Amino acid sequence: MTILKRNGINGPSPNFIYGNMFSHDNKPNVEKFSEYFSKYGNIMGYYIGSKPIVLVNDIDLIKRIQIKDFANFSDRQTLNLKNGLFPNPKFSEHLISARGGRWKEMRTILNPTFSAMKLKTMTPTIESCIDILIKKIDQKAQKGEEFDIYLYFQLLTTDVIAKTALGIDTDVQNNPNDKFYKAAKKIFDDKPPKFLLLFTCFPELDVILYPLRRFIQIIREVRGFSPNYIISKLIYTAINLRTKLSTKKNDLLQLMLDANASETEIRDTKMSKLTIDMNDDSVVEEKSSTIKNGYGMVKALTNDEIVINAIIFYEAGFETTSTALGFIAHILIKYPEIQEKVRQEVIDLYNEEKRFDYNTVNKLSYMQCVINETLRYFPPVTTFVTRTTNEDYHYKDIVIPKNSTVRLSLQHLHHNPDHWPNPEVFDPERFRDKNNIDPIAFQPFGQGPRNCIGMRFALYEMKLGLSKLLHKYRLVPGPSTEMDIKVDYKVITQTPRNGVFVKAIPL
Incomplete structure (x- = not known):
């Protein structure tokens, strides 16, 4: 009997060596998890190698894990391998992977970047990127041509994050072959090779296997096959340029550089905490306080931590926001009455305010x-x-063993009929009254202290972009438009498989 079953958690029987890692029948995780929940209930378990994974769709347990008993679940998944699957020590310690006190320190340093004040100052930069998008769409609209707006959104969000987070203009919207954009895209498109996944089955042998894994990674970096290494060159160039010219910019990279330069300055800095409710778009600024954590004063970021955190923001800032915009565009075409209602709200707002801003x-x-x-x-x-x-x-009546990974499937949480009446029906009106929505049942950006730090940034970017787009154009189907969109389930994300093709009609 396995350790999970001894603790009351049912699931498929694992292979002695690789667990259930290769027993998904080449199905995406989302599809396999549907089978798991149907067969074993809303709390079940499986294995990656010898690592127990507890898959949860029980909202009360999720609330305990993410909020009430967060102290016992403060860290993200670990594979028990030195420096993770991609063993470059420079790229191992960042906001997503950091644990315990170090994660708290990083979060404290980075939180001010996404305050309401910072987002307001970023508006001209974000708007300039959106204007490039509008110009490109205008060229298609004048010719009556259809185009893949999902690709346009990917280039837009890459441009926005490069300029607002790193202060770099790559002209990516006019150059889809930009190597840094392609590197970031590769992170989400690629699946880890199976021989690399096998390393996770033998964590106790990692002391012996690590030199081999590191050698393979070095070869990938030298041959230009490592996306993180490619993007790191962009970050180092930006850092060196600022150091050489003694210039400062109002962006994420500068915040991290300042933190690295003066630990005393961080210790004495005052900042506002951000209270966030996904169902209420207001931002409440609480009383300023000295930056501290439970382990004492904040420790500054190292140079390597600056670079890898900048990489993480660059990668995450383009993929998830552009994917959300792509799906929104699909919805606006599939349901033209919804599009018209959104557009009328946008027009009424502009007539009243004469501008779009935060x-x-x-x-x-x-x-x-x-x-x-x-x-x-x-x-x-x-x-x-x-x-x-x-x-x-x-x-x-169950026990989740120490050092187990608890995993949530947001696809199933968001379509759980216990919390969403008619979950397969697209109905924006269900969000009219936030009191009807349990925030644990709806968490596209996660929940609790380790929720997505860039949530407000992403929502603002989406709303500003959609406002300027719908104020000028009506989106309609083209010859290649999929009214029932096909979806690709990648390692981390789901995306439109064949893009989102539209035509733009000038208003």
């Missing part, structure tokens, strides 16, 4: 409902939300 677009309540319902129906991140148990955790 304060005005956050008044678009129906657009927010459409965004929320799209993120519920098509959560860009499907199975990435994980936590690790620090100690054995007792819940009802």
Whole structure:
């Protein structure tokens, strides 16, 4: 009997060596998890090698894991391998992978980047990127040509994150072959080779296997096959340029550089905490306080931590936001009555305010409902939300063993009929009254202290972009438009498989 079954958690029988890693019959995780939940219930377990994974769709347990008992689930999934699957020590310690006190320190340093004040100052930069998108769409509209708006959104969000986070203009919207964009895209498109996954089955042998894994990674970097290494060159160039010219910019990279330069300055810095409710787009600024954590004063970021965190923001900033925008565009075409209702709200807002900015677009309540319902129906991140148990955790008649990984499937959480009436029906009106929505049942950006730090940034970028787009164009189907969109389930995300083809009609 396996350790999970001894603790009351049912699931498929694992292979002695690789667990259940290769028993998914080449099905995407989302499809296999549907079978698991149907057969074993909302709390079940499987194995990656010898590592127990507890798959959860029980909302009460999720709330305990992410919020109430967060202290026992403060870290994300670990594979028990030195420096992870891609063993470059420079790329191993970042906001997503960091654990315990170090994660708290990083989060403290990076939080101010996404305050309401920072987002307002970023508006001209974001708007300049959107204007390039509008110009490209205008060229297609004048010729009456269809185009893949999902690709346009990918290039837009890459441009936005490069400029706002790194202060770099790569002209990627006019150059889809930009090597840094292609590297970031490769991160999400590629699946880890099976021989690499096998390393996770033998964590106790990693002391012997690590030199081999490191050698393979070095070869990949030298031959230009490592996306993180390619993007790191862009970050190092930006850092060296600022150091050489003694210039400062108002962006994420500068915040991290300043933190690295003066630990005393970080210790004495005052910042506002951000209170966030996904169902209420207001941002509440709480009383400023000295930056501290439970382990004492904040420790500055190392140079390597600056670079890898910048890489993480660059990669995440383009993929998930562009995917959300792609699915929203699909919805607006499939349901033209919804598009017209959003557009009328946008037009009314502009007639009243005469501009689109942080304060005005956050008044678009129906657009927010459409965004929320799209993120519920098509959560860009499907199975990435994980936590690790620090100690054995007792819940009802089961025990989640220490050092187990707890995984959430947002696709199933967002389509759970126990919390969503008619979950397969697209209905933005369900978000009109936030009191009807359990925030644990709806979490496209995660929940609790380890939720997505860039949530407000992503929502603002989406609303500003959609406002400027719908104020000028009506999106209609073209010859290649899929009214029932096909979806690709990748390792972390789900995306439109064949793009989102549209025509833009000038208003």
